[in-house]
Amino acid sequence: MSSFTLEASDGAARAGLLQTAHGEIRTPAFMPVGTKATVKSLLPVEVRALGADVMLCNTYHLHLRPGEDLIEELGGLHAFSGWDRPILTDSGGFQVFSLRDTLLEVDDDGATFRSVYDGRAERLTPEGVAEIQRRLGSDIAMCLDICPPADATAREHEEAVRRTELWAARQVAAPRAPGQLRFGIAQGGTDRALRSRSIAGVVELPFDGYALGGLAVGESRKEMLETVAWAAPELPADRPRYFMGLGDAEGILEVIARGIDMFDCVLPTRTARTGSALTARGRLNLRNARFARDPRPLEEGCGCPACAEFSRAYVRHLVNQQELLGLRLLTLHNLWFTLQLTAGAREAITRGAFDAYRAEALATLATGPEEEAWQR
Amino acid sequence: MSSFTLEASDGAARAGLLQTAHGEIRTPAFMPVGTKATVKSLLPVEVRALGADVMLCNTYHLHLRPGEDLIEELGGLHAFSGWDRPILTDSGGFQVFSLRDTLLEVDDDGATFRSVYDGRAERLTPEGVAEIQRRLGSDIAMCLDICPPADATAREHEEAVRRTELWAARQVAAPRAPGQLRFGIAQGGTDRALRSRSIAGVVELPFDGYALGGLAVGESRKEMLETVAWAAPELPADRPRYFMGLGDAEGILEVIARGIDMFDCVLPTRTARTGSALTARGRLNLRNARFARDPRPLEEGCGCPACAEFSRAYVRHLVNQQELLGLRLLTLHNLWFTLQLTAGAREAITRGAFDAYRAEALATLATGPEEEAWQR
Numbered sequence: 001m002s003s004f005t006l007e008a009s010d011g012a013a014r015a016g017l018l019q020t021a022h023g024e025i026r027t028p029a030f031m032p033v034g035t036k037a038t039v040k041s042l043l044p045v046e047v048r049a050l051g052a053d054v055m056l057c058n059t060y061h062l063h064l065r066p067g068e069d070l071i072e073e074l075g076g077l078h079a080f081s082g083w084d085r086p087i088l089t090d091s092g093g094f095q096v097f098s099l100r101d102t103l104l105e106v107d108d109d110g111a112t113f114r115s116v117y118d119g120r121a122e123r124l125t126p127e128g129v130a131e132i133q134r135r136l137g138s139d140i141a142m143c144l145d146i147c148p149p150a151d152a153t154a155r156e157h158e159e160a161v162r163r164t165e166l167w168a169a170r171q172v173a174a175p176r177a178p179g180q181l182r183f184g185i186a187q188g189g190t191d192r193a194l195r196s197r198s199i200a201g202v203v204e205l206p207f208d209g210y211a212l213g214g215l216a217v218g219e220s221r222k223e224m225l226e227t228v229a230w231a232a233p234e235l236p237a238d239r240p241r242y243f244m245g246l247g248d249a250e251g252i253l254e255v256i257a258r259g260i261d262m263f264d265c266v267l268p269t270r271t272a273r274t275g276s277a278l279t280a281r282g283r284l285n286l287r288n289a290r291f292a293r294d295p296r297p298l299e300e301g302c303g304c305p306a307c308a309e310f311s312r313a314y315v316r317h318l319v320n321q322q323e324l325l326g327l328r329l330l331t332l333h334n335l336w337f338t339l340q341l342t343a344g345a346r347e348a349i350t351r352g353a354f355d356a357y358r359a360e361a362l363a364t365l366a367t368g369p370e371e372e373a374w375q376r
Numbered sequence: 377m378s379s380f381t382l383e384a385s386d387g388a389a390r391a392g393l394l395q396t397a398h399g400e401i402r403t404p405a406f407m408p409v410g411t412k413a414t415v416k417s418l419l420p421v422e423v424r425a426l427g428a429d430v431m432l433c434n435t436y437h438l439h440l441r442p443g444e445d446l447i448e449e450l451g452g453l454h455a456f457s458g459w460d461r462p463i464l465t466d467s468g469g470f471q472v473f474s475l476r477d478t479l480l481e482v483d484d485d486g487a488t489f490r491s492v493y494d495g496r497a498e499r500l501t502p503e504g505v506a507e508i509q510r511r512l513g514s515d516i517a518m519c520l521d522i523c524p525p526a527d528a529t530a531r532e533h534e535e536a537v538r539r540t541e542l543w544a545a546r547q548v549a550a551p552r553a554p555g556q557l558r559f560g561i562a563q564g565g566t567d568r569a570l571r572s573r574s575i576a577g578v579v580e581l582p583f584d585g586y587a588l589g590g591l592a593v594g595e596s597r598k599e600m601l602e603t604v605a606w607a608a609p610e611l612p613a614d615r616p617r618y619f620m621g622l623g624d625a626e627g628i629l630e631v632i633a634r635g636i637d638m639f640d641c642v643l644p645t646r647t648a649r650t651g652s653a654l655t656a657r658g659r660l661n662l663r664n665a666r667f668a669r670d671p672r673p674l675e676e677g678c679g680c681p682a683c684a685e686f687s688r689a690y691v692r693h694l695v696n697q698q699e700l701l702g703l704r705l706l707t708l709h710n711l712w713f714t715l716q717l718t719a720g721a722r723e724a725i726t727r728g729a730f731d732a733y734r735a736e737a738l739a740t741l742a743t744g745p746e747e748e749a750w751q752r
Contacts, residue, residue: 037693041417041700043681066668066693073669074689082685292442293449305419309458313450317413317442324417324700 003181003208004240008350012233012259015349018209018240020086020139021179022078024053027240028256028349030247030342031056031088031264032335036065037081039335040269041328044083050304050332051339054139055083056264059132060092060124064117068135076137076177088264089138091129093145093185094213094244106146108166126167130174130182137177142211143168145185150218157194160187160214165201172205181208183242186235190219190227199234209262210235211242216251225254232259249278249341249365253358256345268338272330275319278337280361281369286316286330290373298329304336305329312374379557379584380616384726388609388635391725394585394616396462396515397555398454400429403616403637404725406623406718407432407464408711409645412441413457415711416645417704420459426680426708427715430515431459432640435508436468436500440493444511452513452553464640465514467505469521469561470589470620482522484542502543506550513553518587519544521561526594533570536563536590541577548581557584559618562611566595566603575610586611587618588636592627601630608635625654625717625741629734632721644714648706651695654713656737657745662692662706666749674705680712681705688750 008015018025032039032047035058039047047055057077062068074080077087093111096103102114110125126144133141144167146160164187176182184207188195202210212231215224228243232255235241240261246252247265255263268278277284277298284291284298297307298315306315306329318326341361348357384391394401408415408423411434415423423431433453438444450456453463469487472479478490486501502520509517520543522536540563552558560583564571578586588607591600604619608631611617616637622628623641631639644654653660653674660667660674673683674691682691682705694702717737724733 036697036699037690038699038701041704043701043704044685065697066689070669070689074671074687080687080690080693082690293446295450309420311450311456313442313446314413314456314458317456321412321441323412323414324704325414325419328417328419328700328704 002238004238006238008352010349010352010354011257013256013345013349013354014259014261015346016240016261020181022084022086022139025086025262026053026343026346027261028252028342028345029053029262030252030338031262032339033264033266033269034081034083035266036061037071037077039331040273041324041331044081046305046332047083047335048085050336051343052335054086054088055081056088056090057081057136057138058092058095059089059129059136059142060095062089062136063092063132064115064122068132072135072137078137086139088140089133089136089142090244091133091142091144092124093143094147096124097147106163108163110144110167126171127174130171130176134175134177134180138180140181140183140209141176142183143171143185145187145213147187147214147217148189150189152189154191157187157189157191161194161198161201164213165198168202168205168207172207183207183209183211185211185213185244186231187214189214190223192227192230195227195231196234199231203234203236207239209240209242211244212260213244215243216245221251225258228255228258228260247338249338250362252338252341253345253361256349257354257358268334269331272334273327275326275330277315277330278334279369280337280364281367282365284312284369286312286319286326290371291316294374296374298333299337302333302336303340304333306333378614380614382614384728386725386728386730387633389632389721389725389730390635390637391722392616392637396557398460398462398515401462401638402429402719402722404628404632404718404721405429405638406628406714407638407640408715409640409642410457410459411642412437413447413453415707416649417700417707420457422681422708423459423711424461426712427719428711430462430464431457432464432466433457433512433514434468434471435465435505435512435518436471438465438512439468439508440491440498444508448511448513454513462515464516465509465512465518466620467509467518467520468500469519470523472500473523482539484539486520502547503550506547506552510551510553510556514556516557516559516585517552518559519547519561521563521589523563523590523593524565526565528565530567533563533565533567537570537574537577540589541574544578544581544583548583559583559585559587561587561589561620562607563590565590566599568603568606571603571607572610575607579610579612583615585616585618585638587620589620591619592621597627601634604631604634604636623714625656625714626738628714628717629721629737632725633730633734644710645707648710649703651702651706653691653706654710655745656713656740657743658741660688660745662688662695662702666747667692670750672750674709675713678709678712679716680709682709
């Protein structure tokens with residue numbers, strides 16, 4: 001029986017529920033990134049209060065520091081981090097292949113790379129990644145895949161697809177934690193024949209969900225969306241579909257419209273750390289002098305903890321003074337914005353009104369933020 | 377009528393209540409430092425939940441960035457920072473005279489220094505400091521004083537006392553915010569005759585409270601405590617007595633024992649940012665490998681938000697990975713520890729049991745933290 005229930009469809013857009021060992025995930029779902037078992041600067045209780053159902057952690061980083069043996073000894077990733085709800089662990093494939101200087105060797109068995117922490121040679125194999133994730137005790141374990149950049153050669157894309165499928169077949173057979181779900185990944189860039197072959201291969205394997213990897217890695221937004229439009233429907237309708245690495249407002253709305261159920265990105269949290277706020281009308285760079293005396297919240301009408309209490313002027317002061325509270329307030333706001341946008345999409349799909357929701361959100365985004373300085 | 381009510385005495389130790397325009401301060405009171413209108417990494421609601429009655433902000437830093445005109449326009453320091461309880465503003469004298477490279481000129485009128493932000497020459501005078509604090513709208517405004525280091529010459533100490541008194545007489549006559557209290561400061565190092573003369577001068581002026589400045593600036597702990605023992609009783613019994621710049625457990629207990637009511641220090645928050653926890657048995661450096669697999673909270677039995685949920689092992693992981701949540705958890709814990717110690721002292725004074733409280737706390741501190749690694 002599938003752990004995924006499709007609740008409503010609206011065109012290609014879907015609303016569903018994914019059951020995991022630590023509770024349910026309402027889809028479409030944005031997953032805040034907590035690479036090292038912490039969503040930067042926030043307590044688990046705050047992340048939950050923002051509306052997040054699931055946190056994404058990174059197998060590569062946690063394997064290297066502090067190590068899965070330590071985390072297992074401390075009771076697993078949930079007990080260790082204090083986040084008692086669903087956790088998805090990325091496989092580390094993206095890190096191994098995107099930190100190109102550190103990749104030492106890749107063959108059909110696995111990949112050897114130099115640790116970014118201490119330079120030691122480390123090896124990841126499908127069985128090894130499954131074992132790390134089993135010991136971490138995540139709720140959803142991703143397969144080890146090979147994710148080439150958009151400008152990789154056809155040969156490189158071919159090899160990535162071949163090895164990703166080879167590895168998926170091995171990882172799906174490896175032991176997993178009790179109740180742990182496992183997601184396969186399709187590669188193939190934007191090449192229709194290759195990506196379709198990758199999808200056909202992975203959906204043969206009994207995964208609990210399927211991901212499109214290797215998109216939003218340098219190709220144009222237009223190419224990316226065209227690919228999703230035909231690729232998502234090739235994934236099984238009764239399993240969740242995960243777009244790996246997407247978190248901007250437009251992108252979220254457009255991939256939901258094409259049948260994607262889950263997505264993640266560091267964009268909201270990273271943007272916060274650069275001093276910018278995400279709003280319905282686009283980004284506000286709080287370093288801009290026009291916010292110096294602006295008494296308004298980051299976004300008018302926003303229900304986040306930052307907007308409930310603090311002015312743009314204060315957040316700007318904190319950002320300029322490199323005060324930690326500044327990036328914490330922006331992190332709260334940006335995650336709230338992204339999670340609310342996604343929750344709104346889910347609600348609109350349930351009502352059969354997703355097209356209007358998307359059109360209005362995109363139109364608002366296109367107006368851009370107000371440019372004038374605050375005047376009393 | 378004094379804004380200060382003495383509720384109980386126990387030997388020289390005192391418990392009292394100081395009424396301010398934004399609520400009351402229970403004394404003895406530790407004041408968390410929020411130099412730039414933020415206690416680093418924390419929301420005002422968190423600082424309050426730790427038990428703090430009053431936040432200390434810095435006139436020097438806020439004058440330079442973002443400036444009192446901006447803060448006044450945004451509704452004053454309380455509205456700007458979101459901290460709606462008492463705020464004490466330090467005068468900036470300590471910064472002007474401790475950042476020695478930046479001091480350009482000091483004469484009987486005031487002091488000229490180079491801004492640490494942009495190198496521009498800036499001038500502080502008693503009237504100017506009063507005006508900045510009036511516009512900031514703090515609840516307690518400190519006088520501009522001259523604070524020499526412990527190893528200053530007798531001549532320098534003499535001059536500091538003379539100018540501090542001169543400036544106090546001018547500042548006490550300057551306009552202040554409605555309901556704003558004003559505290560005078562005695563200097564004079566550990567020289568009994570000089571300090572007594574400074575105290576005699578300042579208590580002639582109608583301040584709402586009096587501070588001992590220029591202690592804990594390089595002299596030995598023994599000399600400091602001997603000075604407080606005779607100097608505190610020379611301050612009026614019906615006004616709060618503030619020891620400027622003290623925040624370690626032993627120091628807090630010892631100055632309370634000698635009649636001090638208020639104190640502040642960056643120690644709890646700064647120690648957090650270096651990765652250490654304050655406990656009843658001393659400091660724990662979380663970077664120490666013996667905590668790597670330690671499932672216990674920072675301090676057993678502690679009621680702080682960090683100890684309620686997280687292990688030493690997790691905090692150590694966060695500290696080692698320079699994750700912001702690590703210093704936030706340590707900041708929460710260290711402020712809680714310091715505020716609880718102070719609240720316990722107040723309660724003991726009320727019961728007439730302060731000597732026993734102090735003796736037990738000092739004995740526990742002397743045992744030192746356990747040194748063995750965690751063993752299952």
